[in-house]
Amino acid sequence: MTARTLYQKLVDSHTVARLDEQNLLLFCDLHLMNEYTSPQAFAGLYEQHRSVPMPGQNVAVVSHIIPTHPTKFRVIADPPSALQATNLKKNCDHFGIPLFDTNDALQGIEHVVAPEHGMIRPGMVVICGDSHTTTYGALGALGFGIGTTEVEHVLATQTLAYRPAKDMRIRVDGVLPVGVTSKDLVLAIIGRIGAQGARGYVVEFCGTAIDALSIEARFTLCNMTVEAGSRGALIAPDQKAVDYVLAHAPDIGTKHREAALASWRDLHSDADAAFDVEHRFDASEVVPHVTWGTSPDQVTAIDGHMPRLQDLPEGPVRTSAQRALQYTRLQEGTAIEGTPVQHVFIGSCTNGRIEDLRAAATIVRGRHVADGVRAMVVPGSGAVKAAAEAEGLDRVFLDAGFEWRQPGCSMCLAMNDDVLAEGVRCASTTNRNFEGRQGRGAITHLMSPAMAAAAAVTGRITDARTLETLP
Missing domain, CATH: 3.30.499.10 (Aconitase, domain 3)
Structure with missing residues (x-):
């Protein structure tokens, strides 16, 4: 079998059908929604009299418009924003989609809420109408943002017409100095390769410095990789990632744990897999960075x-x-x-x-x-x-x-x-x-x-x- 990158393995394992030479139909394990990219999609479902066949694999969060004033009960005062939140609840209730609503005690930002509640596991394809869905690559999941018309398609079919990206590997070896973080590292990387330096690519991070990062630091790294134009970011799941997922996903009990662990072991790029572009960085040279x-x-x-x-x-x-x-x-x-x-x-x-x-x-x-x-x-x-x-x-x-x-x-x-x-x-x-x-x-x-x-x-x-x- 031809050697494959982690990205290629994830795409292959989720390909439902090949549409043409450049596009395929990709199954989406989880679709996250927010209040501002979903209204038109739901309207399209109503107009076409379509249902949501897999409501449990779609989750909604009110996050972008919500006020954060330190009050016990939150009220969205802005009428258009309040309407967005109200309509999201109405649509989720109608189609049976789970919702973290305005005053849910566990409410928050979608890309923080999803992994902390065990929704993200290695090997998944996760999509959302938000570009920072790349965050989930920290756990070996392929996450990326989609547009409103694509949101409607996913709701109706749990699949997405997808054109595969090219592969980029960024290796970071060495040790980050004391007082230097993954935010500094990713800013340094973006500064070197440019805001369009990873355009058209899914980036896989590797190296001793990446191995040393905590899972939360990896979230930061993958989250901001989209600012280099990338279509995704990945880190092969190691023991840290496995421990994080098992700690946050109590539903993976003894009965399913061994099967899960076995499937996750192959989630890495093959030793002789070819990447289209490769970059190398020395972590010891990174210092705190600030945008100007x-x-x-x-x-x-x-x-x-x-x-x-x-x-x-x-x-x-x-x-x-x-x-x-x-x-x-x-x-x-x-x-x-x-x-x-x-x-x-x-x-x-x-x-x-x-x-x-x-x-x-x-x-x-x-x-x-x-x-x-x-x-x-x-x-x-x-x-x-x-x-x-x-x-x-x-x-x-x-x-x-x-x-x-x-x-x-x-x-x-x-x-x-x-x-x-x-x-x-x-x-x-x-x-x-x-x-x-x-x-x-x-x-x-x-x-x-x-x-x-x-x-x-x-x-x-x-x-x-x-x-x-x-x-």
Whole structure:
């Protein structure tokens, strides 16, 4: 048999039929939905008098529009957003689809909720109307985002017309230095290969540095790989991944465990499998990274500087950098460290898990938010919030002057009432720094939770490693 990559094995095992030379019909083990990419899909089902044949393999979450104010009972005040949530519940009730609704105690961001409740297992194909579905590659599952018309097709058939991607392998060996995280690593990778560097590819990560990452750190890595244009991200499931899944999926009892373990053992690329493109990185060379522009690949090391336009090639790269500097109100050639911030946001599907909050709390403990800075922590889910409160992390943040919020997407994107004003500069643990992403005219600097916490207590972009307590 021809040697295959992990990606090829996953596609082969889920191929229902080949449609033509370039496209096939892919079975989807799990389809996640949210309130903003599903309305048109449900409308199409009603119009065509179609049912949802596998409702249990579809799960919905209200996440992007939900308010995160610290109240016991949440009410969506914005009428259009409230209608989206109401319609999602109505549609889920009609078709029998499980829903994490607005005031569900376990509600949260879809990409945090799904794995923590054991929905994601190695070898699965998981899709969602959200680009950061790549997160699930951390557990050896093929996850990717789809469009609204495709959502309707999946609801009606549990399959998807799919054009396979090419294979890319990124090997990261060595040891990440103390105070450097997977968020820094992925920003460094995107900075090197570019925002379109993985376009048309599914990326498989491997190497000793990847092996050393926790599962939550791997979620962050796979989550942000889409910012390099990738169609998916994968890490072959090892014992860490297996232990995580078994700990979060109690339904895999003794009767089914051996069969599951046996099937997961083959979820790796064959030794002589060929990749279309390969990159190598040395983890020991990675330092904390911060974005300076309006694309995740416009990034620099914490001791770096804004680019000088004359040093960039003429054309789109220079034009993009010039526009980014104008938007972010920064001067070419100046240092990124020391840039003042007015807001700090810790949360999102990229960095809203318990490990992220612990890292931020380590920096915050015993310190206070700087004057003139508003700082907020938004847990990724109800389960994360409960775990953090059980550890006393909420008190650490509150005592330091942070806002401790209810779970949700919040300030990752301006689709709810957590929106930045024009000109406000935010140190953010999110995944995108596009123009207007956190509010019209707002300025976003992507960084790790520890770096965001350091910015909160100093009032400026700061190397977290220089503070007395390391994360």
